[in-house]
Amino acid sequence: MAKLKIGVFGAARGKTMINVLLKHPDAELVAVCDKYTPLLDEVKNEADAKGLKVALYADFEDFFKHDMDAVILANYANEHATFGVRLLRSGRHIMSEVLPCETMAQAVELIEAVEQTGLVYAYAENYCYMDRTFEMWRRYARGDIGRVTYGEGEYIHDCSSIWPRITYGDPKHWRNRMHPFFYCTHSLGPLLMMTGERPASVTGIMTRFDPKYYQAALSMMTAGIEMVTTTSGAVFKSIHGSLKREPGSVNYELYGDKGCMETQRFGEPYLNVYIEGDKACVGNRESYFPQKFIDAELARNFGTHGGSDFYATHFFIQKILNRPGKEYSIDVYRAVDMGICGLLAYRSCLAGGIPVEVPDLRDPAQRGKYRNDHACTTPEVAGDQLLPRIPGGVEDAPPEAYEKIRRLWLAGKNYEN
Numbered sequence: 578m579a580k581l582k583i584g585v586f587g588a589a590r591g592k593t594m595i596n597v598l599l600k601h602p603d604a605e606l607v608a609v610c611d612k613y614t615p616l617l618d619e620v621k622n623e624a625d626a627k628g629l630k631v632a633l634y635a636d637f638e639d640f641f642k643h644d645m646d647a648v649i650l651a652n653y654a655n656e657h658a659t660f661g662v663r664l665l666r667s668g669r670h671i672m673s674e675v676l677p678c679e680t681m682a683q684a685v686e687l688i689e690a691v692e693q694t695g696l697v698y699a700y701a702e703n704y705c706y707m708d709r710t711f712e713m714w715r716r717y718a719r720g721d722i723g724r725v726t727y728g729e730g731e732y733i734h735d736c737s738s739i740w741p742r743i744t745y746g747d748p749k750h751w752r753n754r755m756h757p758f759f760y761c762t763h764s765l766g767p768l769l770m771m772t773g774e775r776p777a778s779v780t781g782i783m784t785r786f787d788p789k790y791y792q793a794a795l796s797m798m799t800a801g802i803e804m805v806t807t808t809s810g811a812v813f814k815s816i817h818g819s820l821k822r823e824p825g826s827v828n829y830e831l832y833g834d835k836g837c838m839e840t841q842r843f844g845e846p847y848l849n850v851y852i853e854g855d856k857a858c859v860g861n862r863e864s865y866f867p868q869k870f871i872d873a874e875l876a877r878n879f880g881t882h883g884g885s886d887f888y889a890t891h892f893f894i895q896k897i898l899n900r901p902g903k904e905y906s907i908d909v910y911r912a913v914d915m916g917i918c919g920l921l922a923y924r925s926c927l928a929g930g931i932p933v934e935v936p937d938l939r940d941p942a943q944r945g946k947y948r949n950d951h952a953c954t955t956p957e958v959a960g961d962q963l964l965p966r967i968p969g970g971v972e973d974a975p976p977e978a979y980e981k982i983r984r985l986w987l988a989g990k991n992y993e994n
């Protein structure tokens with residue numbers, strides 16, 4: 578059988594998917610697009626070393642015309658839905674990096690493009706596939722801790738030192754414009770996938786924001802917290818953003834009516850499990866390193882992000898080919914469930930922490946209200962529905978602050994206090 582012809586849009590984070598495609602038995606990397614051409618040179622060197630031919634494009638319109646069955650979107654986090662809808666409507670399956678969409682209107686448009694084309698949409702929320710989270714998913718599905726009552730997800734990443742490398746001092750880069758609330762799927766997503774729960778309402782709270790960071794063009798130095806109530810009455814706390822902690826934290830805990838599971842917050846990546854026995858409050862405790870349990874041989878070739886980076890792309894390929902493993906690929910409804918919790922949590926936060934309903938956009942009757950809802954923090958997208966970049970009218974950094982970050986990036990240096 579011919580291999581799937583797959584292209585990658587965005588070659589920074591996209592390098593991870595490029596690496597998987599260069600070694601995957603069922604796929605062929607046929608094209609890569611990035612306007613920052615040094616990244617294309619790196620792809621060329623890798624492909625040449627393997628004796629492979631990959632078409633390289635700096636311009637999306639040229640890339641778009643290339644013969645591809647599927648495209649992986651690793652471009653700017655706020656532009657996935659816009660490019661994704663266009664690619665779906667041109668007949669390509671898509672996999673999207675985080676985030677799925679920047680507005681409620683885009684959520685509706687994306688879902689309808691997937692439904693109308695019948696093509697595969699996969700959401701690359703790799704944090705669902707880390708050895709520990711994937712094991713929690715497997716054990717929850719097996720019924721080990723009973724029915725979920727409460728969960729916590731945490732993604733803490735102080736990006737200040739690497740800010741030059743990931744924003745290039747560009748005031749319009751999505752990382753400089755988007756409120757951290759929007760980036761909620763690393764912390765919330767695994768909880769939803771492990772349990773199969775659907776969010777019903779969300780309350781958003783944020784940590785104190787010190788304007789000194791914003792003035793230094795370090796705009797993400799705060800954390801967003803979503804308190805999500807699910808349709809079954811379980812509660813999930815999701816926290817994500819830049820707090821002072823090294824190493825960063827990617828951690829989860831899950832309580833059910835028969836026990837709990839949680840990852841080790843400092844130190845070795847153990848999973849801790851407690852399961853109640855026949856007597857109340859008496860049970861069995863385990864602490865162990867979870868092993869890969871799906872396509873482990875192939876997965877072991879890819880070590881990044883706790884072993885998770887291989888799986889998102891692999892399950893996307895399996896789903897297109899209708900093969901086992903496809904059930905782990907995250908579909909558009911689950912992606913939107915995760916993503917819109919962050920968008921709506923920010924609205925809750927701006928309104929003083931009132932609970933906001935999370936619609937079930939699987940239901941066409943619930944879509945009408947959001948079709949023209951463009952509220953977000955990107956002026957060109959939001960128009961007259963623009964939300965403040967930070968609550969409280971904090972002013973943007975002066976141009977000199979961005980210039981300083983840019984100089985650091987050009988010199989290949991990190992930010993230091």
Ligand SMILES: NC(=O)c1ccc[n+]([C@@H]2O[C@H](COP(=O)([O-])OP(=O)(O)OC[C@H]3O[C@@H](n4cnc5c(N)ncnc54)[C@H](O)[C@@H]3O)[C@@H](O)[C@H]2O)c1
Pocket residue numbers: 586587588589590591610611612613616635636637651652653654655674675676701702703743882
């Ligand atoms: N899942 C994870 O663990 C993880 C980790 C890092 C980044 N990400 C996600 O990956 C995506 C990319 O992030 P990043 O860290 O690579 O930084 P980024 O968003 O700055 O990089 C995007 C790349 O796409 C290119 N690009 C964007 N628009 C383009 C266009 N119209 N034409 C040509 N090239 C274009 C840029 O030049 C850049 O190299 C984001 O969605 C981010 O959320 C995910």
